Amino acid sequence: MTSSPSTSALRKPQRRRGELGPVARVGTHVTLSVASLIALFPVIWLVYLSLGPDKDDYLHPGGIAAKATLDNYWFVLTNTAFFDWLWSTMVVAGGTTLFGVMSAATTGYAVSRMRFPGHRPLMWVLLLTQAFPIAVLIVPMYEIFSRLRLVDSHLGLILVNCTTIVPYCSWLLKGYFDTIPIEIDEAGMIDGLTPFGTFWRLILPLARPGLAVAAFYAFITAFAEVAFASTFLLDDSKYTFAVGLQSFVSEHDAQWNLMAATAVLIAIPVTIFFYIVQRHVVTGLTAGGVKG
Amino acid sequence: MTLTAPAPAAETPRSRRRAPRPFQRVRDSYRRYWYAYAMVAPVVIVLGVLVGYPLARGFYLTLTNANSLNSARTIGANTIDATYEFIGLSNYAEILWGPAAYDRFWSLFVWTIVWTVTCVVLHYVIGLGLAMLLNQRLRGRVAYRLLLILPWAVPTFVTVFAWRIMLADAGVINTMLGTIGLAEPSWLENPTWQRIAAIMVNTWCGVPFMMLSLLGGLQSIDENLYEAAEIDGASAWQRFRHVTLPGLSSVSSTVVLLGVIWTFNQFAIIFLLFGNTAPDAQILVTWAYRLGFGQQPRDFAMSAAYGVLLLAILIVFTSFYYRWLKRNDQLA
Structure with missing residues (x-):
């Protein structure tokens, strides 16, 4: 060339x-x-x-x-459940993001800065859980959720999404915390902060970009999740976009024109959002793995 | 890269000198690691409840004959209790060497491997080629970059439908092929073409991520290395082989691992491209889903057993991969 x-x-x-x-x-x-x-x-x-x-x-x-x-x-905006789907998608993706990032932040910090018995196994679990094929958990989850009446609920879907998002965010945030100089922690300790105080007052504010990437990735992943959403959501008005879009194309009737219009309506805001933050996503996705 | 928190480090010498009794050791470690354990607790609890328990439950289900007819279910106000039975390992035996093992599991297994290898190789080669083209002084670089990552920016569940329309019998791809006088395969019906279509769509979706990661890797290679190689008279190929590829090794090892895992687990593309048709183009993960949710009665036990086998394959692969990386000294 x-x-x-x-x-x-x-x-x-x-x-x-x-x-x-x-x-x-x-x-x-x-x-x-x-x-x-x-x-x-x-x-x-x-x-x-x-x-x-x-x-x-x-x-x-x-x-x-x-x-x-x-x-x-x-037609899509006035005669279909488009806005119901929008709401469902926002609830599921927003809930997953909030829960995922919040529970993952302290863990990311702990595995980045501290060495404790169980550190390596925990890292392995975090790495491996992200790689779980959906087929491993979908059957038992369905069974357990049926008993708890969490099938066909947004909460159930948020919990399911968290199985991959929480370990992923921990891993990603660990990668980000690794890039923050340890001297900052030392300075905090010398000034009498507890490890948690160091994390909360010094590191977390510095890690805002990392948190944003984790949040963004969690949001997009939950937004685009197909398998669990297609299985666990039964009621048309509770569908997320990933399920709703499929409903235009059934075996009996395929309304490709409406499907296309809905697809465009969904894709435009997500794509713009993606372009704004994409530069950070790549570094975030690869950083964690390299530093293993 | 990572350091021990200063406080615990200061305590280490004393505890080593005295060789504490077991109880003392536990209490010491508790005091020393209290913060670490408190901070990882949320994730450990979440994963224990949301992953650990279902995993154990799922494994138990694989040892039963559970399906949608004998599982606990609620019909209206009536709750029917589960009546499935423990049958030991016979689900695994049936999958791995039962009468249909060759037609089902093993042929799916081979196709899944072919699918994963082909897709990842295509992702990597095309991604690297485009990244190298973009990593030059070039007019319109930014525009190309923005256009080329479009397949990643638009959600997969949207673009797969675009491909489905394009690949339909009288769709635009066949129209174009017909115009230039080529055969018009039925992409969505013929088993071989279904597989090619699936690989094509997945390649289209997966290249941008590889391209961006490798572009980042390329930009972090020191310019002076190229200059030195050039002064030493290295040809373009030698520079690629001995400067570019080694410089990319750490990025490559990560993206290839991610690529393999994502492709092996790829559900959305095959599920949305073919719906409930195309038994031959299914990979293991979509087949497992189909057993559990795409047929009547739903075979929960078999589906879960496929899931466990899939996980086992992934674990074996990942540990070999890491061992191989360690041996090549590519991990810090």
């Missing part, structure tokens, strides 16, 4: 390191443009189809341009 700079440097000595020759530059732009197009196309296509008024329009996409309309959006 890149022409060898050592040879091109002979031809054009004024070119700086890391700058590309014309062929390589065109090649790079072509490759990146094609990749961007592939990344973009399904989303654009969905937006385009959402403008077609008929449920079979996706089979004749050429006709949509002539009769494009926002009717689908209007």
Whole structure:
């Protein structure tokens, strides 16, 4: 892809390191443009189809341009349970975030700063629980929740989401606390703070960006959770978006146009939100693992 | 990286000198680690209740013949008690070497491995290629970056439906293939094409994360290393092989592990792409779900047994992976 700079440097000595020759530059732009197009196309296509008024329009996409309309959006907003789903999603995702981050913060600090018997096993448990396939817990959870009447409730779903979010947030926050210099803790101790006081008054305020990333990740994960939500929520008005969107497409009837419009309505705010914070998410996701 | 809190460290020499009796030792450790235990308590309790107990319960269920007909359930105001029985390990025996073991578990197992390896390799190779292209002085870099992470930014449960429309028999992908004179496979019906479609969609969804992580890794490699290599006359390939790849090793080991776990556990894509059709494209985790919730009567015991086996596979893989990393000295 890149022409060898050592040879091109002979031809054009004024070119700086890391700058590309014309062929390589065109090649790079072509490759990146094609990749961007592939990344973009399904989303654009969905937006385009959402403008077609008929449920079979996706089979004749050429006709949509002539009769494009926002009717689908209007229908979704006024005649479906869209706002119920919005509320459910906010309750589940918000509840998971709040509970997950709050219970994980002190643990993240403890495993980052203190060595105690059980430290390694705890780290292992935290790592492993994040990796649990949904199939491990879904059956016993369903059985237990049926007994406790937590099936078809938002609380039940919040608890289920916490099984992966809590260990994940602990791990992520540990990674963040690791980047805060230990000298700050020492200074706090010398000034007579207890370990908890150090955590609460010195470290937590400094860890705000880390907390934000953990919260954001928890929110997005709970927002996009499909398996448990599809199984545990039974009542149409309690669906989260991930379940509600499926309800447009059943075996008997597929209202692709309405599905597309709903999908676009869901995707726009989440995508914007994601773009605002994405830079931090990547570092957060990989940081914890590397430092094991 | 991590340090012991100063206070406990100061106590260590004295306690070592005296070799305390067991009771003394317990009390010492209690005093010394009191804060640590108090601080991890919330998570330990939450995980004990929400993971530990269901896990034990789930394991017990695998030793029974529980299904939706004999489990405790409530119909209206009536509560019916559970009548399932303890049957020992026969669920596992049936899955692993019963009459249908080859058609079910082992063929699903092979496909799950193929699926995981193919997807992670594609994620990594495409992600690394794009990251290297983006890691240059280039006009429009920011714009490319924003466009390329779109598949990660839009929720998967939304984009899978977009793919489902596009892959439909008369959908836009087949229309395009037809226009340039290629065969128009039935992506969502033919078993082989279902598998290819699933890998395609998952690759599309997974590349941006790899790309961004590896881009971060690339940017942290010291420029001087490249300069030194160049002065020593290293070719582009040699620089890639001996500077770029070693420089990425710690990021790579993490993202590959995450990629393997996420892909192995990938539920949403296959579940939403095929619904309840496509028995051949199911991986172990979606098959387990189907046994427990996608059929009538629901076979809870079998589903849980698949879950336990899945977990065992993951644990074995992760510990081997970590051991392998340690041996290559890639973990600090």
